Amino acid sequence: MLFYVHGGGFVGGSIYSHRKLVGHLASAAGTKGLLVSYPMSQTAKFPAQQRHVRDAYKWLLKTGCPAEGIVVGGDSAGVGALFGGLLFAKQSALPMPAAALSISGWVDFTQSGRSYQTNRERDAFFQKPTVDFLASLVLGGLDAREASPLFADLTGMPPTYLQVGEHEALLDDCVRFAEALKAAGVETRIDIFSEMLHSFQMMAGFAPEADDAITRFAGWVRPRLAQRVPPER
Structure with a gap:
């Protein structure tokens, strides 16, 4: 099972905006897909x-889907929500999934990454003031560093495959997260x-670079993912 948390800056995105991407990922991995949403920052703040996300993962386990048969994934803000959820799951002594996928996490x-500056002329949307504003909307009164998976104790997290574009503002987020893991x-x-930009995998089926990224994911995850189907409900 692919358990996937969509992106959207905590102000947008949905199970509908990302269903095509998840369909490509799940099909390539040879498994089913479950898209997970969460409250937007307009209605709820961290955590x-x-x-x-933790509660949705716990629900999936309760359906009979074993942890070793689950790969979790997310893109952009969804990665922050996903790994925050996994950290809460660890605190709750829930078993970790077989693997995790991070797309442009x-x-x-x-917003301390140098790539906000070095890729400022390449990434038209993810300018630091924009991302600072999105962060302020969802953080409420919570300390930004405390809320960030990058600075958390990542011991016990599942094997993780990170994909990121060379030209995106979040390049350093992903590189430093890989180092921290x-x-x-x-x-x-x-x-x-x-030369790729943010979440270019969304172009799967239309861009060879996106298809290549998904093929790489499938090749990496298949040996780690037990091919089990949860019982029908």
Whole structure:
């Protein structure tokens, strides 16, 4: 089962905006897909989003889907919600999934990555003031560093494959997150795609670069994912 948390800056995105991407990912991996949403920042602040993801993961386990048969994934803000949820799941002594996929992950809510500057002329949308504003909307009164998976204790996280575009503002988020996971003893792979921008995998079926990224994901995850189907309900 692919358990996927959509992106959208905590102000948008839905199970409908990302269903095509998840369909491509799940099909390539040879499994079913479950898209997970969460409260937007307009209605709830951190850590409501991460707790919602933990609760959705707990529900999936209760349906009979074993942890070793689950790969979790997310893009952009969805990665921050996903790994926040996994950290809450660890606190709740829930078993970790077989593997995790991060696409253009936003995991540093302090916006301290150098790529906000070095890729400023390449990434038209993810300018630092814009992302600072999105972070302020969802953080409420919570400290940005405390809320960021990048700075958390990542010990016990599942094997993680990170994909990121060379030209996106979140490049450093992903590179530093990969380094932090490795430092915590987590099996980690990161692929930086030349000249690509944020969540280019959304173009699967239309762009060869996106199809290549999904093929790489499938090749990485299949050996790690037990091919089990949860019982019908």
